[in-house]
Amino acid sequence: MTHQTITEPEVPGLVTVEPVSSLSDIPEHSWDDVADPRDMFQSRAWLRTLERSGDAPVTYLIARQPGHPRILGALPLYDSLPSRGDYLYWPELHFQDLLHAAGADGRLGLLAGSRAGFGTRLIVDRTLPGPARAAVLDALRDAARAVAADRGLPYTFFLFLDASAWRDLAPVVRDGDHHRLASVAQTELELPGDDFEDYLATLPRNTRTSVRREVGVFARDCATETVPLREAIATVAPMIVNVRARHGMAYGVDTVARRLSAYASALGDASAMAVLCRVRGRTAGAGVMCRWHDRLYVTDFGRLDDEAPDPFVYFNAAIYEPVRHAYATGLSSVVTGAGAELGKARRGSAVLPLVHLAWATAGGHPERRADTAPAENRKEHWRRLRGAHPRYFHPVWDELL
Structure with a gap:
């Protein structure tokens, strides 16, 4: 002592x-x-x-x-x-x-x-x-x-x-x-107003136009579903490993699955969720969201490691859908995590x-x-x-x- x-x-x-x-x-x-x-x-x-x-x-x-x-x-x-x-x-x-x-x-x-x-x-x-x-x-x-x-x-x-x-x-x-x-920075997005349109209104005009296009193209080819993370671990973990491997990070599926299981166990089904993005019926990408008090953490993103179309799956799964969910559930901010800092900053996040x-x-x-x-x-x-x-x-x- x-x-x-x-x-x-x-x-x-x-x-x-x-x-x-x-x-x-x-x-x-x-x-x-x-x-x-x-x-x-x-x-x-x-x-x-x-x-x-x-x-x-x-x-x-x-x-x-x-x-x-x-x-x-x-x-x-x-x-x-x-x-x-x-x-x-x-x-x-x-x-x-x-x-x-x-x-x-x-x-x-x-x-x-x-x-x-x-x-x-x-x-x-x-x-x-x-x-x-x-x-x-x-x-x-x-x-x-x-x-x-x-x-x-x-x-x-x-x-x-x-x-x-x-x-x-x-x-x-x-x-x-x-x-x-x-080598990475934290990014956080404070949510103004009451809905997604209020979020868009804070962006510069050119960015706002780009975001509308990314949301529109995504909606034309993709469907999303938010499910309890516990139900999606087996689907999501290999896709997260694929993304990390592209950036030279040696991950194992079991390591990622253990971490996702910890999220699900600690937070419960109402607060540990996965956004599943399906392209023509097939799950092509996913984001992991964890709610804690008035904040929503986006902790992981994964996608298929193949030539499947990627109509802005990343930004929809890691930013736009979490922002919509946060507004719908009355949260004040989205912690958009680390990595891809410049892309997140252009979409309203602070780089810390x-x-x-x-x-x-x-x-x-x-x-x-x-x-x-x-x-x-x-x-x-x-x-x-x-x-x-x-x-x-x-x-x-x-x-x-």
Whole structure:
């Protein structure tokens, strides 16, 4: 157990961090009091489902004041399993320079966070003032380093941190740590007004004309059906694998099916759905949608890996149909996910940066200087893209570029 002093009057005294092996040991109301209610991937239901799936061993670090039941912050720590080739949860893939510097072929560290894949946010009491939050995170950091050191691992990794989480973690970043921009960005679409026409009205005239054409051509050749995700996993998982393979990502159907099953189990049929796009009666593409409170997450897209016609299936399955569904169910925004950022931005989404972070275990990080070229190349990529399309990029990019 580690300790960190908080001097803020709102949270006097020490912060202790206790490792627990299961959320079944944490009362639901205690977890929900600290988790962001708008973030599906922080919810106890989501994390407990992952835990029960046994996909990766997990330890939860729970920060409290001594003798107080209130949770101030929490940090799930997962074993990284690189042999599965899943880029969402494989830290070493995003830090190849550290892997090469260490001269290792296996794991470099633990994976911290919710294993959500995109837009990772921190589980920390948002009512605490900044210095108090930093003290809680510092205590969690010390505990994570102790767990990593005990397992002989040089790093603890966060993947796909959003800008808010990165700002919160910046005060506890130290010498030996590494961070870099992700190669993908989060995209989110706030929904104006009451229906799809209100969404269209926010787009520039040329884009609005293009969207109407994409919707019209799609409707002429395709039909859509929204079904509970649970009923469509066997159909959707191979199509997601096909799309990932086109982009050089080594996925297995079983890996994707397990993740989709976790969505369905955690959220239920009313909130974990698949949009099936049928071209002349055959399912040619699909989008996966997860509802959580007033947000709709588009988590995956898949399509057939053949020469089937593709009359704008992607944008209809990943944007237009989810937007229609969100309006119909009274939601405020659609999280359109990562990848294809420019296409999503042209259709109204904000492009928000994501950051990867490696916390060094004390005395455990490789001494040989790592190659920083890949990280600099990634940053230059985003500079060029923002320079060509400044209107799509939020000012939060300034602090990272």
